[in-house]
Amino acid sequence: MVEMLTIGSLGRKTGTKVQTIRYYEQIGLMPTAERTEGGQRRYVNADLDRLSFIRHSRQLGFGLDAIRELLDLGDHPNRSCEEADTIARRHLWQVEQRLARLKALRTELKRMVQECSGGRSAECRVLEVLRDHSECLTQHDEIGV
Amino acid sequence: MVEMLTIGSLGRKTGTKVQTIRYYEQIGLMPTAERTEGGQRRYVNADLDRLSFIRHSRQLGFGLDAIRELLDLGDHPNRSCEEADTIARRHLWQVEQRLARLKALRTELKRMVQECSGGRSAECRVLEVLRDHSECLTQHDEIGV
DNA sequence: CTTGAACCTTCAGTGGCTAGAGGTTGTATC
């Protein structure tokens, strides 16, 4: 007989909240779990592996759609590695874009707070800079980082 | 007589979508706009300034709650600059945290794609690393960058 | 007076969960 895991122990082993596991099942990222007679989910080791993969990918910043593709590739050992590589490279590129924007942001913010000398808000450099884009060194046209 | 701006021209001047302006009004970030007899919104220059401030703050990554506080400080010139400074410093700190995590992520991703030699997915390093956390140099416990 | 672009409201959806209400099951202990 196979030892089965409850959703709670699966969560503990992978650092995942129970609701999140159920959510992954709902969106088809995790398979439909087997159930006890009473209707509680039971998992096997393959499920643990899959969830670990998902979680680790999430920690590395992959989106759920990318993870779906990666899982699919993992399920087909004979398919080319190229697709996984493409997904990873694309993600890396996105991370680098964000890094660049965040760095520009940091520069601007640092300058802002350094210039603030702490008087009345009427003379506040922070507020001035926010009011007047032309005070900025970079364009930062995009929003949300 | 005062010249009035339509929501569309306000949007064009500030690089904001019309729906976004209405959304800002809805959540109380922009004041309730005056209306024509037919019910269309009309804006004055003060509104333009306020929206510019909001948008610029968003470009610098401030959240809407922080922006609300900053706007409030701007409306009260005699209040201390300290609060604005605190908000900006807090935000800077958050940006630095994110930068650090993104950098660790980039390192890991780079290593991953560099090791991929492009064979069958069964031997794919990308998938292997995702399967096995112990292959990673950093802990990256947190999710979502 | 007609055209049509720009406006209006309302609702739903994005990503990736997370929280809560209100009810049921599983297991350990007596």
Add this chain to the structure above:
DNA sequence: GATACAACCTCTAGCCACTGAAGGTTCAAG
């Protein structure tokens, strides 16, 4: 066998900061 109670279940709604679309109305130019 009874009881207690932690852990499970479903369902709904909320988070952030918008964005899109449906279906209808108004404004300004010609």
